[in-house]
Each structure stands twice: as structure tokens, then as C-alpha cells.
Amino acid sequence: GAVVSQHPSWVICKSGTSVKIECRSLDFQATTMFWYRQFPKQSLMLMATSNEGSKATYEQGVEKDKFLINHASLTLSTLTVTSAHPEDSSFYICSARREKGQGGTDTQYFGPGTRLTVL
């Protein structure tokens, strides 16, 4: 149990375009999902906390107008990178929190990641 998927797994886009990444919890409901980015040989940096039915909470230094987050249901959160530029190229990873009552440990389970390359 506790499977989280992401789509797409990789995407290449031109500078100035927008890219949407989906994160789904497949076998549990997640009122809270998190979005991270990871640069090569570095650890995960939290970008924002996505709450179902309410606005996302962004970490300091993350542009909310550039990284749009929508958590429309208990199993789906989306991250849209708007007007992408080469410096936005990175590995984006989502996680979903499986709370107590759904079996097992109350912790975060991660998706496989999306590699974004902006040309």
C-alpha cells in the first residue's frame, strides 16, 4: 500500500511555456501533499504544502505565482510551472501524507519524480 504516482515522469519544454505535473495517491486519501525539488547530488528542498480544498502554503523564497499548486481532490495535487525558464530545470518530487486510520504509519510517501528540462 501507500503508492503515489506522478505524471509525466519526464518532460522537455521550450522556455516561456507552462508545464503541469500531476501527483496522485493511488490507494489512500491524502488531505496533505507536498512538493519538493531536487538538484543533482543534492537533497530534497520543500517548495510548498498542498492542502485539499484550500490554498497551498509556500516555503520562503518560492514564487507562488510561478509554481501554481491545486489540490482539487483527496487523491490529486497538481503543480504548474508557469513561464518556465532553464533555471527551473530540476527533478520535482511530490509526496502524500497518509494519516492514521488508513492503516500503517502516519508519514509521507513519495512519488517517482518528474524530470523537467527547459530549453
Added chain:
Amino acid sequence: QKEVEQDPGPLSVPEGAIVSLNCTYSNSAFQYFMWYRQYSRKGPELLMYTYSSGNKEDGRFTAQVDKSSKYISLFIRDSQPSDSATYLCAMSANDYKLSFGAGTTVTVRA
């Protein structure tokens, strides 16, 4: 000073050896401690989860948490080449926001 410190390695051991990984932290509010394994270009996979201080064992993996010293460890017994990966420690307070260590890259030589 980073909130979570982890030696990035790399760490290379022969097959069958014990792998010892550790992290230190500064935030006394952390109560939940996790170890994740990450293969290249993949998302992190939860290995061990511990609440507060104590030891936890799962197969070849043992996690230890010493809150008084703000120190956590992960031991891998009888290491296999398939254990070669990056190991990330992570921890959180009641807000469930994870703070990660830098990750330690481990290579188990056949």
C-alpha cells in the same frame, strides 16, 4: 548551521559488511524520524519510521534515535549490492513538514 546534518559520503563497503549511517539535528521539536532510500532518478522510498527515542528493527535494517543527543542512526546488516543507493534521513515536528539531510551515497561492492 543546517537543521539536519548528514555526511554525504560516498561510502563504499564490501558485500556482507555492516553499513552505518547517521544524522545529527538541532531542532529539539523534531519527534518523527525517518530513513529513505533513493535510487538514481527515482523518488525516495520509506525504509524506517521511528517516533521519539528508541530502536526499531526491520529485517536487515535497524534504526536508532537518541533525542537527548539529537542523533539518529541506520544500520544495514549483511549488505548487498542492491543496497547501493543514496540514503536520506528526514525528520519532522508535529507539522509533518520534513527536513532532510544531504543524503549519503552508499556503494556495496560484490
